[in-house]
Amino acid sequence: MTPTLAGRIQTRILLFIVLGLPITLIYALAVNDFIWFWPRMEVFFRFIATVFLIGLILDPVYIFLQTLRWDRDWPFAYQFFFSIVEFGIALALAANGLIPWLDSFDFDDGPEIWTAIWHFTVVFIPMFLALLGPLSVFFIRWRFKAAQFGKI
Amino acid sequence: MISFPVYFRVRQLGPDGTPTGPARTLKCDDPGTFTVGKSDDADVQLDGAAVSRIHLSLVLAARSVAVRDEESTNGTFVNGNRVAEVALEAGDRITIPGWELEFAPVEAEAQPGTAAPQAPPAIVLSRIVEGAGAPPPGPVSQLAAIFGSAPEIGLETIRASGHPVEEVRFLSVGGGLGSFVWIDHLRCYGIPAGQVATIGTETVPYRTYQRYCKNSQIPDHERLRSNSLSRPDNIWGFPGYAMREVGKRGFFKGIFQVFGEPTLAESYTPRAGDVFESLDVEARRIGWQQMFRQGQARGLRKTTDGRYVVAYQPRGEGAGGDRLRFIVADVVHLSTGYPATRFVDDFQNFVAQHPERRGLVANAYEEHDAMYAAIEQTRDPVYVVVRGRGIVASRVIQRLSEARKKNPNLQILHSIRSRLGPRDGAVYKRAKRLVRNNVEIQPFNWPKSCWGGDLRFEYERASEERRGVILNTLGGTSTAERSDWVEIAERGAEEGWYRVVYGSISELDPIEGQADRVRILIRTPEGHNEELFAHFLIDCTGLIADIRRSPFLADLLDTYNLPRNHAWSKQGEKRGPTGLKVSNDFEIEGLRNNRGRVYAAGTITTGGPYLAVDSFLGLQYSALRSVDHLVTERLHAVPDLTPFRSLGGWLKWMGGSTP
Numbered sequence: 001m002t003p004t005l006a007g008r009i010q011t012r013i014l015l016f017i018v019l020g021l022p023i024t025l026i027y028a029l030a031v032n033d034f035i036w037f038w039p040r041m042e043v044f045f046r047f048i049a050t051v052f053l054i055g056l057i058l059d060p061v062y063i064f065l066q067t068l069r070w071d072r073d074w075p076f077a078y079q080f081f082f083s084i085v086e087f088g089i090a091l092a093l094a095a096n097g098l099i100p101w102l103d104s105f106d107f108d109d110g111p112e113i114w115t116a117i118w119h120f121t122v123v124f125i126p127m128f129l130a131l132l133g134p135l136s137v138f139f140i141r142w143r144f145k146a147a148q149f150g151k152i
Numbered sequence: 153m154i155s156f157p158v159y160f161r162v163r164q165l166g167p168d169g170t171p172t173g174p175a176r177t178l179k180c181d182d183p184g185t186f187t188v189g190k191s192d193d194a195d196v197q198l199d200g201a202a203v204s205r206i207h208l209s210l211v212l213a214a215r216s217v218a219v220r221d222e223e224s225t226n227g228t229f230v231n232g233n234r235v236a237e238v239a240l241e242a243g244d245r246i247t248i249p250g251w252e253l254e255f256a257p258v259e260a261e262a263q264p265g266t267a268a269p270q271a272p273p274a275i276v277l278s279r280i281v282e283g284a285g286a287p288p289p290g291p292v293s294q295l296a297a298i299f300g301s302a303p304e305i306g307l308e309t310i311r312a313s314g315h316p317v318e319e320v321r322f323l324s325v326g327g328g329l330g331s332f333v334w335i336d337h338l339r340c341y342g343i344p345a346g347q348v349a350t351i352g353t354e355t356v357p358y359r360t361y362q363r364y365c366k367n368s369q370i371p372d373h374e375r376l377r378s379n380s381l382s383r384p385d386n387i388w389g390f391p392g393y394a395m396r397e398v399g400k401r402g403f404f405k406g407i408f409q410v411f412g413e414p415t416l417a418e419s420y421t422p423r424a425g426d427v428f429e430s431l432d433v434e435a436r437r438i439g440w441q442q443m444f445r446q447g448q449a450r451g452l453r454k455t456t457d458g459r460y461v462v463a464y465q466p467r468g469e470g471a472g473g474d475r476l477r478f479i480v481a482d483v484v485h486l487s488t489g490y491p492a493t494r495f496v497d498d499f500q501n502f503v504a505q506h507p508e509r510r511g512l513v514a515n516a517y518e519e520h521d522a523m524y525a526a527i528e529q530t531r532d533p534v535y536v537v538v539r540g541r542g543i544v545a546s547r548v549i550q551r552l553s554e555a556r557k558k559n560p561n562l563q564i565l566h567s568i569r570s571r572l573g574p575r576d577g578a579v580y581k582r583a584k585r586l587v588r589n590n591v592e593i594q595p596f597n598w599p600k601s602c603w604g605g606d607l608r609f610e611y612e613r614a615s616e617e618r619r620g621v622i623l624n625t626l627g628g629t630s631t632a633e634r635s636d637w638v639e640i641a642e643r644g645a646e647e648g649w650y651r652v653v654y655g656s657i658s659e660l661d662p663i664e665g666q667a668d669r670v671r672i673l674i675r676t677p678e679g680h681n682e683e684l685f686a687h688f689l690i691d692c693t694g695l696i697a698d699i700r701r702s703p704f705l706a707d708l709l710d711t712y713n714l715p716r717n718h719a720w721s722k723q724g725e726k727r728g729p730t731g732l733k734v735s736n737d738f739e740i741e742g743l744r745n746n747r748g749r750v751y752a753a754g755t756i757t758t759g760g761p762y763l764a765v766d767s768f769l770g771l772q773y774s775a776l777r778s779v780d781h782l783v784t785e786r787l788h789a790v791p792d793l794t795p796f797r798s799l800g801g802w803l804k805w806m807g808g809s810t811p
């Protein structure tokens with residue numbers, strides 16, 4: 001991939017909306033035995049939004065790293081690795097009570113942490129796979145437009 | 153200007169492609185068109201089962217000398233590449249089955265030391281085309297008479313000429329990969345096959361490309377230098393070639409390579425044969441045969457009704473008796489590829505001055521299999537100099553290392569202009585290109601972001617001069633990192649059969665009394681001279697696309713006074729002309745005609761708005777730009793490819809049903 005900052009942000013927002021949110025909804029329902037009870041589902045949305053925000057904050061850093069590479073690209077392995085880093089940062093900040101809208105207790109330890117890890121995994125894998133090509137099926141200009149949408 | 157008389161040296165070729173028997177000289181006293189073939193009517197008669205009755209014409213004019221294939225069954229080749237019609241340069245070798253004609257403008261002096269006691273007399277050709285008894289005019293002069301000198305031509309005039317006229321909406325000239333990709337886009341956007349035509353010399357869209365690959369030692373089973381997602385048969389680039397292969401080479405190895413490249417694993421590249429196979433499938437799906445017209449485009453003119461007319465000379469099956477046909481189209485696309493191989497100057501001079509030693513030197517892009525055959529037939533010491541450090545040099549050295557299995561006394565001398573240390577790679581802003589074993593390493597021929605990253609934007613926005621400087625900095629010679637190539641160089645150096653010689657070749661001469669070697673003088677960076685006596689020199693410094701060598705493009709440039717791009721030095725000095733100037737949408741703006749549009753793609757647009765024009769993905773980019781341009785300008789009812797129509801088109805591709 002050879003995204004620009006605008007491309008990273010646009011793609012991140014699109015994937016968050018079309019994959020992140022719906023999958024989180026299904027996951028939150030599944031964890032609650034498919035009973036709609038918002039107070040117990042809310043935390044999943046808050047958490048995935050946190051990971052999303054941390055990604056946005058890190059995007060300029062990634063762009064800087066790209067400029068150090070001769071090909072000015074972002075290999076899939078980097079994408080994979082840094083997605084996990086983003087998740088790790090969100091988890092660590094939350095566990096230490098540094099994210100005001102997340103209760104540190106949920107991410108401290110114990111079975112809750114596995115709920116978070118599974119949540120991240122089911123959201124992250126489809127997003128990563130979408131970047132490997134399927135996005136181009138809908139947006140043929142995306143790969144030539146540094147991961148931005150619209151006409152070239 | 154051409155000074156007459158001009159000479160061609162004619163030799164008979166043995167079954168292995170090497171010359172047999174003495175050369176004869178063909179002397180042409182005056183300008184004119186001379187036919188060559190086995191018919192009694194041919195001006196020059198050459199026998200052979202595979203020679204056509206009228207095989208080719210030599211077109212000698214005051215300003216240029218050209219060769220033109222005359223619908224021959226087995227083709228006419230210049231420097232190993234099949235051609236329709238090209239302008240010749242001194243030293244060019246025209247081959248047809250069993251014969252070679254070498255263009256030698258100056259008469260070579262009689263060679264001392266050659267065995268032939270008495271050179272056979274030259275065949276003299278001169279022709280005065282006038283008065284009664286003159287042969288009927290050929291298609292080119294017929295066309296000149298129809299087109300006249302006006303830049304626009306009325307349809308009535310074309311119809312009145314009596315030649316068949318066909319009307320379509322979209323026409324691509326070339327019929328190679330660039331045409332294929334452009335038409336594939338049109339078809340996937342929803343244009344029916346009936347509205348599209350393409351004129352090309354080869355019935356198979358990848359034939360010319362495949363020939364270049366074979367010559368430069370990429371047989372079908374070898375891997376190209378191309379990305380998994382650059383699929384000329386799939387406008388979405390998904391699923392990539394790697395996924396196709398995952399099944400074949402083991403699931404985990406395949407996945408790991410694509411996922412891990414270029415950091416954890418070597419970059420994935422597809423096999424040539426797999427690319428061709430996938431193109432065959434897509435050609436059937438989009439109805440290529442129905443759209444394809446075999447022939448040579450001879451000229452393009454604007455029509456008075458806001459369209460274009462392209463004249464072509466049909467060939468192949470069903471060519472019939474018509475010597476000319478016309479296609480009228482609203483939108484024309486030009487992708488005629490490399491007009492012919494043109495070589496670096498010292499090499500060109502050598503082959504022009506010493507045609508009898510032509511067999512000892514080759515450009516890597518021309519056919520030179522006879523060299524490997526000769527090396528493998530003997531066990532005597534053979535010295536081969538390979539010049540250049542790009543990917544083609546890597547492939548040639550790989551091929552030579554295979555030849556060593558049959559001839560262990562083969563010595564490879566690798567001529568490289570200067571030493572390149574680990575820190576000497578090209579620098580662009582904060583990044584530096586990797587260097588390994590004296591060669592700059594880059595997975596593809598440009599940094600990846602030139603195709604669709606920040607460098608694409610930056611280059612497109614830049615001024616002409618700045619573009620030239622960027623092109624110079626980012627391009628240049630590089631090779632891909634492949635462990636087998638590194639291994640060959642390291643093992644060869646250790647065992648003493650591979651040696652790198654630094655410096656530039658300053659002299660290239662024949663050796664008196666030794667017909668089987670050339671003398672190469674290399675001036676080293678320290679100022680010493682190193683003299684090499686080599687049996688073969690294989691030049692891998694590149695292929696120059698000189699668009700004026702294509703008579704079709706030269707006529708277009710002259711008729712409409714079209715501007716060209718220029719090369720620039722790293723310091724920003726303007727150099728010689730390169731490709732046709734096109735807009736960011738790949739339109740040749742000088743040819744705009746009311747609602748009519750002409751676009752171009754491929755190497756003929758070098759130096760324009762995009763760096764990687766001569767690549768699969770670059771051809772897809774330019775196709776996308778030009779077809780989208782028609783959509784935004786609301787021209788000729790091209791429907792937009794919106795996300796859901798795109799999905800629909802892709803599902804059809806996956807299911808193999810016609811778009």
Ligand SMILES: Cc1cc2nc3c(=O)[nH]c(=O)nc-3n(C[C@H](O)[C@H](O)[C@H](O)COP(=O)(O)OP(=O)(O)OC[C@H]3O[C@@H](n4cnc5c(N)ncnc54)[C@H](O)[C@@H]3O)c2cc1C
Binds near residue numbers: 236331357488755766
């Ligand atoms: C050795 C080599 C290896 C390459 N490897 C790769 C690679 O690995 N990956 C990659 O992405 N790119 C590669 N390229 C670059 C590029 O993708 C190919 O060169 C590609 O074939 C270019 O397409 P084209 O349409 O410009 O030319 P071509 O495919 O050559 O098609 C042009 C056609 O036009 C015909 N023609 C010319 N004049 C006329 C006329 N007057 N009338 C009718 N027909 C005419 C020619 O005969 C030819 O068949 C390679 C190039 C070369 C030379």
